Amino acid sequence: xxxxxxxxxxxxxxxxxxxxxxxxxxxxxxxxxxxxxxxxxxxxxxxxxxxxxxxxxxxxxxxxxxxxxxxxxxxxxxxxxxxxxxxxxxxxxxxxxxxxxxxxxxxxxxxxxxxxxxxxxxxxxxxxxxxxxxxxxxxxxxxxxxxxxxxxxxxxxxxxxxxxxxxxxxxxxxxxxxxxxxxxxxxxxxxxxx
Numbered sequence: 001x002x003x004x005x006x007x008x009x010x011x012x013x014x015x016x017x018x019x020x021x022x023x024x025x026x027x028x029x030x031x032x033x034x035x036x037x038x039x040x041x042x043x044x045x046x047x048x049x050x051x052x053x054x055x056x057x058x059x060x061x062x063x064x065x066x067x068x069x070x071x072x073x074x075x076x077x078x079x080x081x082x083x084x085x086x087x088x089x090x091x092x093x094x095x096x097x098x099x100x101x102x103x104x105x106x107x108x109x110x111x112x113x114x115x116x117x118x119x120x121x122x123x124x125x126x127x128x129x130x131x132x133x134x135x136x137x138x139x140x141x142x143x144x145x146x147x148x149x150x151x152x153x154x155x156x157x158x159x160x161x162x163x164x165x166x167x168x169x170x171x172x173x174x175x176x177x178x179x180x181x182x183x184x185x186x187x188x189x190x191x192x193x194x
Contacts, residue, residue: 003041006031012047012059023050049075055120077193078102080121082112082138083156084130088178092125092156095182096189109133113141116148123192128157128167136170143171152192156180 004012006020009029013020024031024040029050031040044062051058052075079101081089089105097103104119106112109132116124116138124142128135135155142148155167158178167175174188 002044003032004044004047006040006042009042009047012062013051013056028054076100076102077123078104078119078121079189080104080106080112080115080119080124082106082109082115082124082130082135083127084108085127088127088156092185095185099186099190101189109135109138112138116142116151117145121151123152123154123189125154125156125189126167126172128155128159128163136167139167139170139172154188154192156185 006017006024009020010017020029021040023029024042029042030046031042033040048058048062050056051062079096081092081103082105083089083092084107086107089107093103093105104115104121106115108130112124112126113133115121126135126138130138133141135157139153139155142151142153153172153174155164155172155175156178157164157167157175164175164177173192176185176188
């Protein structure tokens with residue numbers, strides 16, 4: 001089982017070794033302490049999983065190894081639920097949780113912008129009427145970021161047909177009117193990943 005030193009990982013990621021130590025201390029990267037010494041080693045498979053989870057570029061010399069891992073384990077898709085009403089956030093999560101997705105949440109447009117960049121979700125469900133930055137502004141922000149062009153956007157809103165069409169024109173992948181039917185929500189989301 002191949003292991004890497006924090007200094008190797010720092011080189012691969014083009015970061016300082018202290019950054020790698022911080023990733024290990026925060027539990028983001030799985031490290032194993034060597035017996036009797038303070039030094040850490042990271043299993044190559046754990047490092048590759050970390051790169052994939054963080055959506056960081058895969059060093060070329062590790063590509064063949066990462067393809068072997070890909071065929072073994074598919075990472076769960078991540079969904080960011082953006083809605084100012086906690087009941088709606090919980091309802092969407094409750095409907096989708098049996099499908100094995102991972103979730104994060106934002107309750108306003110500003111928080112949504114931050115989380116989209118930090119959490120790197122595969123899909124966002126987006127309410128259009130929120131305080132501060134509304135859903136239309138969030139939609140435009142996402143579509144202006146080249147690194148987010150893979151991101152799927154499902155608008156879940158109680159606004160009119162005209163407003164829902166405007167969201168599609170601005171780049172939403174699909175719209176679902178509120179109140180939504182659980183089965184419609186599930187199939188709309190599953191369609192993006194199957």
